[in-house]
Amino acid sequence: xxxxxxxFNNIVNERRSIRIYDDKAPFDGEAVARSLDRALLAPNSxxxxxxxxxxxxxxxxxxxxxxxxxxxNAAKTANELIVFVTRKDKWKEHAEFxxxxxxxxxxxTLGKRHKLVVDYYTKVIPTLYFSDPVxxxxxxxxxxxxxxxxxxxxxxxxTATDMRIVVHKSVALAAQTFMLSMQAEGYDTCPMEGFDSAxxxxxxxxxxxxEICMIVSVGKAKPEGVYGKRVRIPREEVIFEV
Amino acid sequence: xxxxxxxFNNIVNERRSIRIYDDKAPFDGEAVARSLDRALLAPNSxxxxxxxxxxxxxxxxxxxxxxxxxxxNAAKTANELIVFVTRKDKWKEHAEFxxxxxxxxxxxTLGKRHKLVVDYYTKVIPTLYFSDPVxxxxxxxxxxxxxxxxxxxxxxxxTATDMRIVVHKSVALAAQTFMLSMQAEGYDTCPMEGFDSAxxxxxxxxxxxxEICMIVSVGKAKPEGVYGKRVRIPREEVIFEV
Numbered sequence: 001x002x003x004x005x006x007x008f009n010n011i012v013n014e015r016r017s018i019r020i021y022d023d024k025a026p027f028d029g030e031a032v033a034r035s036l037d038r039a040l041l042a043p044n045s046x047x048x049x050x051x052x053x054x055x056x057x058x059x060x061x062x063x064x065x066x067x068x069x070x071x072x073n074a075a076k077t078a079n080e081l082i083v084f085v086t087r088k089d090k091w092k093e094h095a096e097f098x099x100x101x102x103x104x105x106x107x108x109t110l111g112k113r114h115k116l117v118v119d120y121y122t123k124v125i126p127t128l129y130f131s132d133p134v135x136x137x138x139x140x141x142x143x144x145x146x147x148x149x150x151x152x153x154x155x156x157x158x159t160a161t162d163m164r165i166v167v168h169k170s171v172a173l174a175a176q177t178f179m180l181s182m183q184a185e186g187y188d189t190c191p192m193e194g195f196d197s198a199x200x201x202x203x204x205x206x207x208x209x210x211e212i213c214m215i216v217s218v219g220k221a222k223p224e225g226v227y228g229k230r231v232r233i234p235r236e237e238v239i240f241e242v
Numbered sequence: 243x244x245x246x247x248x249x250f251n252n253i254v255n256e257r258r259s260i261r262i263y264d265d266k267a268p269f270d271g272e273a274v275a276r277s278l279d280r281a282l283l284a285p286n287s288x289x290x291x292x293x294x295x296x297x298x299x300x301x302x303x304x305x306x307x308x309x310x311x312x313x314x315n316a317a318k319t320a321n322e323l324i325v326f327v328t329r330k331d332k333w334k335e336h337a338e339f340x341x342x343x344x345x346x347x348x349x350x351t352l353g354k355r356h357k358l359v360v361d362y363y364t365k366v367i368p369t370l371y372f373s374d375p376v377x378x379x380x381x382x383x384x385x386x387x388x389x390x391x392x393x394x395x396x397x398x399x400x401t402a403t404d405m406r407i408v409v410h411k412s413v414a415l416a417a418q419t420f421m422l423s424m425q426a427e428g429y430d431t432c433p434m435e436g437f438d439s440a441x442x443x444x445x446x447x448x449x450x451x452x453e454i455c456m457i458v459s460v461g462k463a464k465p466e467g468v469y470g471k472r473v474r475i476p477r478e479e480v481i482f483e484v
Binding site: 004005007008009010011012013015017031034036037038040041042043045047049051052053054055056057058061067068069070083094097098101102104105106149153154155156157161164165166168169170171172173175176177179180181184185186190191193194195196197198199204213214227228229230231232233235238239240241242 | 246247249250251252253254255257259273276278279280282283284285287289291293294295296297298299300303309310311312325336339340343344346347348391395396397398399403406407408410411412413414415417418419421422423426427428432433435436437438439440441446455456469470471472473474475477480481482483484
């Protein structure tokens, strides 16, 4: 019997980005549903879960979205296209939800620990996420951080752009969980970043504050769906010990 | 016997962010090495692999880095701290490496396909990644993209900030592969974004163009190392069908 580590190792090694899917192969949409449920369990910044996942399934909608993916082969023959969206704009609503749920574990009777959780979601999070249209707030936060940082370690990622990056990173953690899960389910994937984000946002009726992190196509690979052998920078050039 | 999907499901469900590790528990550093090797196999933008992973292992170095992680518990008791770094500044060098390797699979005799690969790494990539200190280039690219986009789908992510985000996303894909791998190996992790990036960069002797994506602590959880039960926004509010 194989260990979990061996099986995980196979999943990672067998995953390749697939450009051509076999649209005649049987496909189980439930594998996508299960994999998205697993994606929801990815770690993410302050547990705010500022993400949304859109499953594009019908032929007409997939064809339209494939055009916005600049006609990439990886989009054209997929069984489904899943759009991973960032929702930084929902920070307030999600912080409130997470705080209310967390209060069940950290009731007022816990005193200091209760206060830490409440302060985090009612003070730290608004300080990080609040921003004005031209991010004057971010500029001010950066100045405060630079001054404080002269004397002690301080967070430096405080501007609106920094927080955009934070949210994209969290959504990427979910996207990778999804891709590995699809591989474990016996299917293939391809993450795409070459798309017209303005058109994709309009297509999904997304508000200004939402952004497209990644579009992942799924299906069963055709043998010719893998382009070339895997190319990797040698590990000695990227892994270091301190 | 459990299927790969069931085992992957367990890995995802059992992973929790750990704040207190058992520093007396046996720990196999080889699990970190194997997991970093798997992280290197994560999909990433244009396969440029603009990442570096730093293993911080000695007591003195870990104590110093934990301070820069603002004294977080998740950093203080870890067996190792792994710093996931973005290296957008290495795009030229990596593009050259990947192109040279890819030419083996796409020799000149392939004609059109050879030309596509060569054009991608010698024209598309420089257009996306080249930037000047104040990103006038990015502004111009945005204007060109907006004009072209009036008539047809075009890429909109073209500024220096957009490309920073692209690289952070790719490094996050590697970080999640790493964390799930450590879980499969029987260990626990905690991803951290609360740190003083200026001090961490100095600590690792990183150049200006490098950025800290995430610091992941690893070890074996103490029972009290999980803070509260898992809180998730209901799936109906974040997963949609189009």
